[in-house]
Amino acid sequence: MISAYTGTQIRAAEEPLLAAGMGAVLMQRASQGLANAVIRELQARGRKLYGASVAVLAGKGNNGGDGLFAAALLAARGVRTTAVLTGGAAHPEALAAFERAGGRVHILTDSTLNRLTAEVARADVVIDAVLGTGAKGGLRGTAAALAGRLLYSGLGGSLVVACDVPSGMDADTGEVHAPVLSADLTVTFGAAKAGLLADPGADHAGRVHVVPIGIEENLPWPALRRFEAGDLFRLLPRPGRRSHKYSRGVLGVVAGSADYPGAAVLACRGALAAGVGMVRYLGPPEAAQAVRQSCPEVVCSASSVADTHVQAWLVGSGMGPSDAEQLQRARDAVESGLPVIADAGALPALPAVLAPHVVLTPHAGELASLLERLRSIPDGSAADSRFTESPAAESPAFGQGADRAAVEAHTLGAVRYAAGLTEATVLLKGATTLVASPFQDFYSQADGVPWLASAGSGDVLAGIIGALLAQLGSDVGRFRDAGIDPDERWAAIAALAASLHGLAGTTASAGGPLTAGRIADVLPEVWGKVSTLSIRLAQERNSHPHPLR
Numbered sequence: 159m160i161s162a163y164t165g166t167q168i169r170a171a172e173e174p175l176l177a178a179g180m181g182a183v184l185m186q187r188a189s190q191g192l193a194n195a196v197i198r199e200l201q202a203r204g205r206k207l208y209g210a211s212v213a214v215l216a217g218k219g220n221n222g223g224d225g226l227f228a229a230a231l232l233a234a235r236g237v238r239t240t241a242v243l244t245g246g247a248a249h250p251e252a253l254a255a256f257e258r259a260g261g262r263v264h265i266l267t268d269s270t271l272n273r274l275t276a277e278v279a280r281a282d283v284v285i286d287a288v289l290g291t292g293a294k295g296g297l298r299g300t301a302a303a304l305a306g307r308l309l310y311s312g313l314g315g316s317l318v319v320a321c322d323v324p325s326g327m328d329a330d331t332g333e334v335h336a337p338v339l340s341a342d343l344t345v346t347f348g349a350a351k352a353g354l355l356a357d358p359g360a361d362h363a364g365r366v367h368v369v370p371i372g373i374e375e376n377l378p379w380p381a382l383r384r385f386e387a388g389d390l391f392r393l394l395p396r397p398g399r400r401s402h403k404y405s406r407g408v409l410g411v412v413a414g415s416a417d418y419p420g421a422a423v424l425a426c427r428g429a430l431a432a433g434v435g436m437v438r439y440l441g442p443p444e445a446a447q448a449v450r451q452s453c454p455e456v457v458c459s460a461s462s463v464a465d466t467h468v469q470a471w472l473v474g475s476g477m478g479p480s481d482a483e484q485l486q487r488a489r490d491a492v493e494s495g496l497p498v499i500a501d502a503g504a505l506p507a508l509p510a511v512l513a514p515h516v517v518l519t520p521h522a523g524e525l526a527s528l529l530e531r532l533r534s535i536p537d538g539s540a541a542d543s544r545f546t547e548s549p550a551a552e553s554p555a556f557g558q559g560a561d562r563a564a565v566e567a568h569t570l571g572a573v574r575y576a577a578g579l580t581e582a583t584v585l586l587k588g589a590t591t592l593v594a595s596p597f598q599d600f601y602s603q604a605d606g607v608p609w610l611a612s613a614g615s616g617d618v619l620a621g622i623i624g625a626l627l628a629q630l631g632s633d634v635g636r637f638r639d640a641g642i643d644p645d646e647r648w649a650a651i652a653a654l655a656a657s658l659h660g661l662a663g664t665t666a667s668a669g670g671p672l673t674a675g676r677i678a679d680v681l682p683e684v685w686g687k688v689s690t691l692s693i694r695l696a697q698e699r700n701s702h703p704h705p706l707r
């Protein structure tokens with residue numbers, strides 16, 4: 159499991175060490191890790207250090223200090239190093255070390271902007287060390303002009319390495335203040351920053367590499383976590399010798415409509431592929447007919463929710479506002495008190511305040527509509543007081559109403575805000591899928607490929623979540639043993655499903671387009687390979703001294 163923290167949490171964890179006079183030591187560890195990462199990248203490209211060129215964009219704070227100390231270490235190894243001081247001044251000791259090592263220093267001003275832009279663009283490696291966790295807002299003045307020009311003219315073949323975070327990205331939230339240089343690699347210190355694992359920050363972070371600096375013992379509960387193959391191996395269900403189909407979990411599916419029968423089929427296929435003991439489908443004859451044809455394993459009927467014995471419900475995929483009977487079933491499923499995954503058409507039809515065992519699965523557009531709807535409810539006191547102090551609650555992006563763009567620009571804040579308002583577990587779909595429990599646990603999964611953005615892919619995800627809710631919803635001990643608060647298991651189950659969906663999508667794509675049904679087709683094989691993958695990742699981690707975690 160990868161744990162990520164806000165920049166604020168990391169700074170608090172550094173505090174006792176700074177008070178003990180260890181600031182310089184922390185900075186040496188950080189800059190050594192950064193220099194090592196640059197050396198590895200050059201070597202991986204078959205470049206000799208001698209004669210390679212590195213340009214460091216250095217701000218006037220400690221982030222610039224890290225960049226300059228790292229560049230000094232590189233200069234000592236024969237790398238041609240240039241520093242561009244973006245804030246006029248620089249960390250004094252780091253600048254002195256850089257000059258002693260033979261690095262060339264330039265001050266960025268309006269009159270040097272053109273010349274320095276060209277020089278930076280020619281470097282083999284550009285280290286972005288303008289702003290780190292101490293930044294307020296984005297790049298300003300000539301630093302912004304330099305970044306804008308580098309983005310506009312392109313950096314040629316330069317490798318961009320962000321020091322701690324890409325400058326202009328908010329380490330706490332992943333919000334991005336343009337212009338931001340997109341990094342190929344972010345070398346981050348102490349622990350991963352939450353903003354690097356949430357969009358749009360993740361768009362600019364590239365690969366993330368963590369350099370331990372000795373603050374690990376002071377770190378609090380993580381702001382965000384990410385499951386890896388080993389976690390999937392540990393947490394996914396396996397039938398016991400005496401299992402039978404009912405003990406393995408039965409999922410009730412209320413999805414699809416006369417207009418969208420395919421959504422019912424894809425949700426059922428996702429559920430069947432994710433190991434559920436049985437699927438019972440309730441819906442109109444057109445959709446039931448399609449389900450029977452594609453999935454003869456599914457038991458179809460037009461019964462009521464009350465008369466259907468299941469362990470969990472999936473509701474909403476492929477349903478619209480005119481599907482009154484299906485929407486009533488969706489509301490009944492939520493009333494039943496059983497775990498529910500509520501997708502698409504069910505989202506606008508459910509009560510405003512739900513419970514953690516209800517998992518809502520909006521994409522950004524649907525989340526914007528949900529937030530709008532909650533905002534317009536006169537008793538907006540749906541918000542739990544613990545969340546009214548969250549940055550999102552105060553954010554103008556949501557205070558004045560939300561649209562898709564606002565959600566996409568503030569994904570972490572939006573999903574957290576929605577979970578607080580609804581008291582449900584909320585999974586926000588996208589390139590990075592975020593899951594927020596209404597308590598304190600948040601997950602970020604990014605196991606998929608962009609080819610997953612295809613019609614019906616979300617229906618398969620709903621089926622996978624439903625199948626895992628039915629199988630794992632009552633298995634409190636499994637989560638407790640894995641260090642997950644049983645009350646927070648709904649978020650963990652949704653994150654496991656998102657990870658499986660992403661891995662299956664990656665396999666189904668194999669570098670090319672995919673259709674949603676293929677995600678379900680390959681899922682059992684991917685599930686079976688999770689153990690092999692888990693062992694391989696553990697081996698890779700042992701061979702790399704500083705993995706992302």
Ligand SMILES: NC(=O)C1=CN([C@@H]2O[C@H](COP(=O)(O)OP(=O)(O)OC[C@H]3O[C@@H](n4cnc5c(N)ncnc54)[C@H](OP(=O)(O)O)[C@@H]3O)[C@@H](O)[C@H]2O)[C@@H](O)CC1
Nearest residue numbers: 184185188219220221289290291292293294295296298322
């Ligand atoms: N603490 C430690 O010992 C360790 C810290 N570490 C490293 O330190 C980094 C944090 O360093 P930091 O606190 O100095 O802040 P940093 O990110 O360099 O930025 C602040 C400077 O930028 C300026 N500035 C702010 N906003 C701005 C803007 N929008 N546009 C332009 N300028 C802006 C601001 O000036 P001001 O605006 O206040 O005048 C101030 O001068 C952290 O990310 C990690 O890399 C590691 O070495 C481990 C040990």
Ligand SMILES: Nc1ncnc2c1ncn2[C@@H]1O[C@H](COP(=O)(O)OP(=O)(O)O)[C@@H](O)[C@H]1O
Nearest residue numbers: 587588589606607608610611613614615616617
């Ligand atoms: N760019 C992307 N990279 C990786 N996964 C993506 C990307 N865009 C969408 N996805 C995933 O594809 C699925 C799309 O779901 P959704 O938007 O509900 O589609 P649909 O309604 O057509 O089924 C989600 O699981 C989402 O996380």
Ligand SMILES: [K+]
Nearest residue numbers: 286289323325
């Ligand atoms: K930076």
